[in-house]
Amino acid sequence: MTQQDPTTQPKGRTWARTIGEPIVIIDKVHKAFGENHVLKNVSMTVGKSEVVVVCGRSGSGKSTLLRCIDQLETIDEGTIHAAGHLMGFREKNGKRVALKDSEIALQQRDLGMVFQNFNLFPHVSVIDNVTMAPIRILKRDKTEALDEARTLLQRVGLPDKENAYPRQLSGGQQQRVAIARALAMKPKVMLFDEPTSALDPEMISEVLEVMIDLSNQGMTMIVVTHEMGFARAAADRVILMHDGRIVEEAPPEKFFTNPESEHTSLFLSKILQH
């Protein structure tokens, strides 16, 4: 892995991605926490192999949107289709029936999620973090799963850390293990919830490099981030959320140079001041 910093020197896409059929379809989704209406009629579609960056101020609902897609939160209204599932519900005689926890778990296996605070399992080693779900949940063959996990650790640049415990790794290393852990389930879509926000500046690039690499291999990705360098380098589309709504949705070239919403201009001017 090179030490080049993609936040300042975007490499650009290494090949033109072909965006396939819609794999995530969010339709008129509402979500409230008590009085707080966090998502207001949000609709968006993500095609296969597409990389969508979602940005916005804190409290704009971008993280909640991601958590709703992965069913870590239950939506109040609307529908979310992801990786071929109607997330969290089943159609029965035209009515929606909420799924049981164990049924939702089956859907979640097709989506990978990476968190701001890594959330590695601190009580087991790095390799066990990566293989726990494939071996113990998918009941995959142990040697096969171990081989794959080692390949994944190689891919995120940590081939020599398999026996370390999470606490022995730096933040950037932990986040790369978290990406490997998510990939071990062979997800059809990867969701990133501010993956670099908890990292020291010098570690951001090592995580972004892994993500750019992933996007170049055709992974469908929805990335909530403030790293505009990543958006320029890897995104097919950039979305700005404001107060629970999508207010701008454009390819990066247009998003950064000629945005339609005043919120976008304001957001960009604030972000670029840093």
Next chain:
Amino acid sequence: MNWDWNFFFGYLTNGLMLQGAWTTIWLSVTSMILGLGLGVSAGMMKMYGNRALRWIAEFYIWLFRGTPVLIQLIIIYTGLPQLGIRLSVVESAIIGLALNEGAYLAEVIRSGIMSVDKGQTDASRAVGMTWRQRMWMVILPQATRTIIPPLGNQFNGMLKTTSLASVISMEELMRNAQMLAQIEFRVLEAYTVAAVWYLVLVSIWGLIQVRIEAHYEKPFGPAAAVSPDAKKDIEKILRNSGQA
């Protein structure tokens, strides 16, 4: 009658006391294991159960924490036969001690589970674990780390609480010391020997507890846990202080 070392040493290795010590050990271990089962169930019911289950757990905890073990044991052994429930001495002792222990452990288990970071639930759900799987593979193993120290203290207490079972004629250390004392009226020597035995058992347990705690602390422990960043910082500070 003065203190007589001959009686003391005689009682120390007396077969009755050795047998009593052994009974105290297995009674404690059995009651603790059953109590742990009850405690995990009650703790989980209180945290995740529906209203009825929560109420049952709350009532159980309230009842057994709010009454003396001594009364619980006496009611189980000498009171219940009045209702046609006849339990042997051993059964009564184990059931009474386990029920009492479970009520205390329920709270220990609950606080242990609550001490696990909420992000762990998110992460285990995100890789597609069901409730049962994430409890078993992620939450409980981490809660164990918080639960082990108070659990060890509870077991320490259990070793001594078993002496109360002597009132329902359970032949453990205390009861056997009583019997010895009544034979030759060497009351001080007999009970001192019993006290020494309790000290020995508790001390051995203390040594075991340290090892168990170290085992569960290993993935988290501060020793050798210096992250590469911290190491860099430390080296920098050392370098700078050397230059100054």
